[in-house]
Structure formats: structure tokens, C-alpha cells
Amino acid sequence: xxxxxxxxxxxxxxxxxxxxxxxxxxxxxxxxxxxxxxxxxxxxxxxxxxxxxxxxxxxxxxxxxxxxxxxxxxxxxxxxxxxxxxxxxxxxxxxxxxxxxxxxxxxxxxxxxxxxxxxxxxxxxxxxxxxxxxxxxxxxxxxxxxxxxxxxxxxxxxxxxxxxxxxxxxxxxxxxxxxxxxxxxxxxxxxxxxxxxxxxxxxxxxxxxxxxxxxxxxxxxxxxxxxxxxxxxxxxxxxxxxxxxxxxxxxxxxxxxxxxxxxxxxxxxxxxxxxxxxxxxxxxxxxxxxxxxxxxxxxxxxxxxxxxxxxxxxxxxxxxxxxxxxxxxxxxxxxxxxxxxxxxxxxxxxxxxxxxxxxxxxxxxxxxxxxxxxxxxxxxxxxxxxxxxxxxxxxxxxxxxxxxxxxxxxxxxxxxxxxxxxxxxxxxxxxxxxxxxxxxxxxxxxxxxxxxxxxxxxxxxxxxxxxxxxxxxxxxxxxxxxxxxxxxxxxxxxxxx
Numbered sequence: 001x002x003x004x005x006x007x008x009x010x011x012x013x014x015x016x017x018x019x020x021x022x023x024x025x026x027x028x029x030x031x032x033x034x035x036x037x038x039x040x041x042x043x044x045x046x047x048x049x050x051x052x053x054x055x056x057x058x059x060x061x062x063x064x065x066x067x068x069x070x071x072x073x074x075x076x077x078x079x080x081x082x083x084x085x086x087x088x089x090x091x092x093x094x095x096x097x098x099x100x101x102x103x104x105x106x107x108x109x110x111x112x113x114x115x116x117x118x119x120x121x122x123x124x125x126x127x128x129x130x131x132x133x134x135x136x137x138x139x140x141x142x143x144x145x146x147x148x149x150x151x152x153x154x155x156x157x158x159x160x161x162x163x164x165x166x167x168x169x170x171x172x173x174x175x176x177x178x179x180x181x182x183x184x185x186x187x188x189x190x191x192x193x194x195x196x197x198x199x200x201x202x203x204x205x206x207x208x209x210x211x212x213x214x215x216x217x218x219x220x221x222x223x224x225x226x227x228x229x230x231x232x233x234x235x236x237x238x239x240x241x242x243x244x245x246x247x248x249x250x251x252x253x254x255x256x257x258x259x260x261x262x263x264x265x266x267x268x269x270x271x272x273x274x275x276x277x278x279x280x281x282x283x284x285x286x287x288x289x290x291x292x293x294x295x296x297x298x299x300x301x302x303x304x305x306x307x308x309x310x311x312x313x314x315x316x317x318x319x320x321x322x323x324x325x326x327x328x329x330x331x332x333x334x335x336x337x338x339x340x341x342x343x344x345x346x347x348x349x350x351x352x353x354x355x356x357x358x359x360x361x362x363x364x365x366x367x368x369x370x371x372x373x374x375x376x377x378x379x380x381x382x383x384x385x386x387x388x389x390x391x392x393x394x395x396x397x398x399x400x401x402x403x404x405x406x407x408x409x410x411x412x413x414x415x416x417x418x419x420x421x422x423x424x425x426x427x428x429x430x431x432x433x434x435x436x437x438x439x440x441x442x443x444x445x446x447x448x449x450x451x452x453x454x455x456x457x458x459x460x461x462x463x464x465x466x467x468x469x470x471x472x473x474x475x476x477x478x479x480x481x482x483x484x485x486x487x488x489x490x491x492x493x494x495x496x497x
Contacts, residue, residue, distance in 0.1 A: 001175045007103040008032045009045040011122040012088025013115045014057065016081035016416040023049040024211035026197035026263065027140050027164060028109040033246075034168055035107075043101045047088035049201075054085030062409045066418065068480040069431045076468035077442040077452065078435050078478070081416055091118075095125035105135045108156075110142035113393040114417075116149060116410035123155040135181055137171070139164045141230040146394040146402055149410075157181055162188040162230055163216065165195055190216070190232050196243045197263075200250045208258040210250070210285075214238045214277060215264045220297075221333045222322070223397045224360060224390065235266065237273055240280055247284060257287040265292065265320060268300035278312045289313040295320030295358050299337045303347050310353060317348060318386070321359045323366070324374040331365045342381060349382035357383040361433040362390035364398060366424040368485055371433045376492050379440045387437035389415040389430050390422060398422075432482040435465055436489050443493070463490050 010025045025046045035042040059067070063084070074082050088094060098106060106126065110119045123136055138150055139160035147159040158181065160167045166189050174184045197213040215238065217231045252258065260281060267274045281288050290313045298319040306317075319341065322334040329336045341357070348355050357378055361371045378385045391413045392399035399405075399421075405413070412419045418430040425433070442448075443456065451473050458475060459466055465486050469476045 001104075001178060001181065003038075003040050003104045003172075003175060005101060005103050006035050006040050006042045006105050006107065007045065007098050007101050008035065008042055008107040008109065009094070009098060009122075010047055010109050010111070011115065011119045012047045012051075012086055012091060012094055013118045014084060014086050014411065015114075015414065016084060018048055018052070018054060018085075018087040020052060022111075023052060024199040024201075024261075024263070025049075025109060025111065026199055026211065026213050027111055029199045030195060030197050031107050031109060031139070031164060031168060033249075034165075034172070038172055040172075043103075045094070045097060047094050049088075051086075051088050054087045057084050057086050059084050060409075060411075062412065063417070065427055069418070069427070071467060071469060071476070071478065073470045074467050075470075076455070076473065077445070078438050078455075078465060078467045080431060080435060091121045091125050094122055095129050098126060099129045103134060105137065107137045107139065110138060110140040112414075113142045113145050113405075114391075114410055114412075114414040116142060116146075119143075120150070120153060120155065123153075127155060139167070141226075144230045145226065146405055148402065149406065158184065158186075160186060163190055163194075166191045190234065190236070192236065193242075194236050194238055196238045196246050198246070198250075200252070206253075206256060208253065208256055210258055210260045211263060212260060213263040214243075215266060218266050219269070220266070223332045224322070224334075224363060226393045226396055229393070229395045235269065237270065240273075240276055243277075244280065244284075252285065257289065258285050259289050259291070260285070262290065262292045263294055265294040265296065267292075268297055268305075271305060275308070278309075282312065289315050291316060291318070293318055298341050298344055299335050301340075301344060303344070306344060306347065307351075310351060314353075316354045316356070319344075319355060319357045319383070321357050321374075321378075323359055323363060323370065324377040325366070325370040328363055328365050328370055332363060345381050345383050355383040356386040357381070358386035358388060360388045360390050362420070362422055362425045362430050364422040364424055366390075366422070368425065368429050368433075368482065371425065371429070372436075372485060372488060375433065375436055375440060375489060379443075379493060384444065385437045385440045387434055389418050389434060391415055391417065391419065392421050428480060429482050429485065431480075432485045435478065435481065436485065439465060439489075440493075460490065460494060463487050 008028055008031045010028045032042050032044040108119055135157040137158045138156045143159055144161040147161050150156055150159050167186050194216045199211045201209050216236045217234045218227045219235050295318045323329050359374050393413055394402055394405045418427050420426050455475055465478045466475050467478055
């Protein structure tokens with residue numbers, strides 16, 4: 001099968017929110033570069049990036065349990081999610097854009113299981129337009145965790161699992177030999193020398209952003225993380241000279257600053273490699289600033305290396321905590337060192353560097369009390385509280401049975417769904433914890449105006465969470481929250497102040 005024209009695309013997605021970092025589509029960029037390296041003309045569509053603010057769509061039936069917690073017209077510092085959106089064009093328009101390219105083959109990239117039905121919807125529209133004459137290949141972490149879900153729909157000619165790097169090369173070699181696609185046998189091997197994955201973008205103001213992944217696999221055994229399902233446990237690093245060659249393709253404007261976000265959360269295992277990478281960056285991008293939005297493992301940091309990172313251009317930090325409850329952390333096989341965390345936060349406060357410390361609410365073994373302890377613990381420290389609501393993907397420990405996911409919409413496997421997957425917390429308790437985390441950050445904010453100060457005073461006086469609603473910012477009590485959690489949190493912080 002001779003390939004001359006290909007399309008690689010990330011589907012539009014439906015969610016309550018979609019942050020800019022999620023539009024990096026590193027896997028898609030890797031596919032695009034490999035195809036072009038082979039001399040195959042490839043048009044790439046990162047559809048969520050075409051409509052990053054999203055367009056409102058009706059709340060589907062599977063989210064009916066969330067209706068009591070959604071406040072129409074809500075805005076402001078305590079907000080939960082206000083409605084479902086589609087990020088990207090309508091699916092039929094996306095399919096039309098792909099069809100207009102008259103491709104010989106189509107590659108669809110699914111980076112998260114929660115958007116499984118979105119890639120299926122795009123594939124349905126592609127089949128309506130193109131029939132089955134054009135092969136459609138699906139890959140990505142979201143497809144790898146439960147390929148049966150996609151295969152049984154008979155929309156795809158091939159579902160590639162695991163790391164696409166080696167599989168894609170093998171597939172293209174197979175097609176170059178004019179062998180039938182249905183005879184391709186995926187080896188699904190992990191590459192010893194992973195290729196750098198990166199995405200370069202500019203925003204409407206011309207600001208430059210580079211999102212980058214330097215590693216594959218993770219040796220940590222945290223039971224809530226799905227990284228190993230696609231990339232395995234063996235930790236592998238990108239060859240830095242190879243990265244330097246790839247960067248020659250970036251249309252970087254040297255006259256403007258660039259911000260580099262690292263998708264890796266485990267580079268601290270190899271500090272010398274991290275140093276070499278940052279030195280290489282400073283040579284090519286002298287004015288670069290850095291972040292690691294997935295969260296650095298604070299247990300592997302000390303003040304000396306933190307100072308080095310600041311000197312190299314880290315302007316803020318994200319730390320991953322998991323939980324402040326020792327029993328929950330032991331169950332999740334997550335290391336903890338509260339004293340080190342407190343020292344680092346104190347050091348960064350003295351340096352004037354902002355920090356967000358992330359934790360997960362709703363882990364197996366969690367209780368309303370344990371989550372409150374974590375919230376109160378972080379409230380007393382010089383850090384913003386970053387709450388993530390627990391959700392599984394197929395194959396995660398305790399969630400290995402595919403039947404569980406074949407009977408529920410994949411969209412429920414996201415933090416924004418606040419679905420009680422583990423049974424440890426109810427949706428009411430999860431949403432309450434989310435809003436209390438936002439309330440904690442609100443109290444620490446120094447940018448509050450008169451309206452925000454009024455909102456704060458009313459909450460503290462009444463002991464009930466309230467929010468702004470509408471353009472006039474009417475202050476309204478929040479319905480259907482866990483009253484005991486709210487009262488306990490507000491009482492404790494009032495005593496502490």
C-alpha cells in the first residue's frame with residue numbers, strides 16, 4: 001500500500017472544561033513527525049485547539065446525578081463546573097475537514113480514556129463520508145487501556161496499543177512492502193531510545209509555548225496512576241543530542257520569550273540529566289521559563305536543587321502530594337515526607353515563588369474526615385491547594401475487570417465527573433471537597449476586591465459556602481453540599497485565624 005497523503009488528528013472532545021495544556025497532543029505531534037520523516041505528506045488536525053473556549057452542549061443523561069450541584073450562571077472563586085461543552089468543531093465538520101484532504105490513510109490519536117466516545121463519534125462521521133476505502137488507525141494511551149471497546153465497533157482498521165513509536169514504524173515498514181493491513185501483527189515493544197515528544201504553539205498575543213516529554217515509563221508503584229499501562233515500569237530517557245536535532249525544526253522567534261512545560265513528573269530521579277537538559281535549553285532559548293504542571297515529586301527535592309531550578313527559570317512549582325493521610329498513602333504505595341514538604345514550602349515562600357500542592361480526593365480508603373485533614377493541612381501551609389477528584393481507567397489496580405468499563409460511559413472516568421468510583425466518598429462529598437479547596441485558595445488570595453471581601457465575610461459569618469451568580473454577582477448559598485464538612489472546615493480555619 002503506497003502512502004502519499006495522510007491525516008493525523010486529535011478528535012474534538014466533550015467535557016466540562018479543557019485546559020490549554022491538554023491541547024498539546026504530544027502523541028499526535030510524534031505521529032505527524034514520523035510520517036513526514038518517511039516522506040509522507042501529512043496534514044495534522046488538533047481539533048480541540050480550534051475552539052479552546054468550547055461551545056455549550058446539553059448535559060447528557062449520564063450526568064443527571066450532577067444536576068443538583070451545578071449552579072446555572074455561577075462565576076467567581078468558588079465555582080464548580082457550570083455546563084458541558086464541546087472543544088473543537090462539531091464532529092461532522094471535523095470529519096469534513098479530514099475528508100477534504102483526500103487522505104490515503106487516517107491516524108486518530110486518543111490521549112485519555114475518558115474521551116473514548118468522542119473518537120468513536122468522529123470515526124462514525126468519517127465512515128459516513130469516506131466509507132471503508134480509507135484505513136483508519138487508532139492509537140494513544142486512551143485506546144491502549146481497553147482496545148476491545150473500539151475493536152467491537154468495527155470502525156477502525158487497526159487499534160494500536162502501548163507506545164506508538166515502535167509500532168508506527170513497524171506498521172509503515174509493513175505497508176511499504178505492500179502487505180495487507182489486516183496481516184499486520186503489532187509487536188507492542190517498548191523502545192529503548194524514546195524519541196522526544198514536543199509541541200510548539202503561539203497564543204493570540206504571540207507568546208511562545210513548548211510542551212515536552214523527556215521520559216517514558218515510571219518505576220514508582222502508585223496505585224492511582226495509569227502511566228504504566230501504556231509505558232511500562234522501566235524508566236527511559238530521551239537522548240539529549242537527538243532532542244537538539246529535533247529542535248532545529250521549531251519556528252522559534254528568538255526575539256520573544258518562550259515558556260517550556262515539562263510533562264514528566266519523574267525527572268528528579270536523574271538530577272544530572274535534568275541539569276544537562278536545562279543547560280541545553282538555556283543555550284538554545286536563553287530567556288526560557290519553565291514549569292512542570294504534572295507535579296514534581298517533592299520527596300526527591302532539596303533546597304539546593306530547588307534553588308538551582310529557580311535560577312534556571314522556574315517561576316512557580318507544582319508538587320504532588322497524593323494525600324496527607326498516612327493510611328491512605330500506605331494503601332496507594334505513595335511515599336511521603338511531610339517535614340520535607342513543609343521545609344520546601346517555607347523556603348519557596350521566602351523566595352517569593354508560588355506553589356500549588358496537588359492531592360486526590362476519593363481514593364479507595366478515603367473518608368470525608370481524611371480529605372478534610374488534607375484540606376486543613378494544606379490551608380495552614382504557604383501553598384495553593386490543588387484538588388483532583390479520583391477516577392480510574394481500565395486496568396488500574398482494583399479496576400482490572402473490563403466489564404466495569406464496558407457498562408459505563410467512558411466520560412465518567414474524569415475528575416470533572418465527580419463520580420464515586422471508589423465508593424469512599426459520595427458525589428456530594430467530592431463536590432464539597434472541591435469547593436472547599438477553592439475556598440481555601442480564595443482566602444489566601446491577595447487580589448480580592450470589595451465584592452470578593454463581602455463574599456468572604458458572609459461565608460465566615462454564616463458558616464455556609466456561597467457563590468456569585470449572574471453578571472451582577474449576586475451572592476447565593478450553594479445547594480446540596482455536605483453541611484458537616486463545610487461547617488467543620490470553616491470552624492477550624494476560624495479558630496486557626
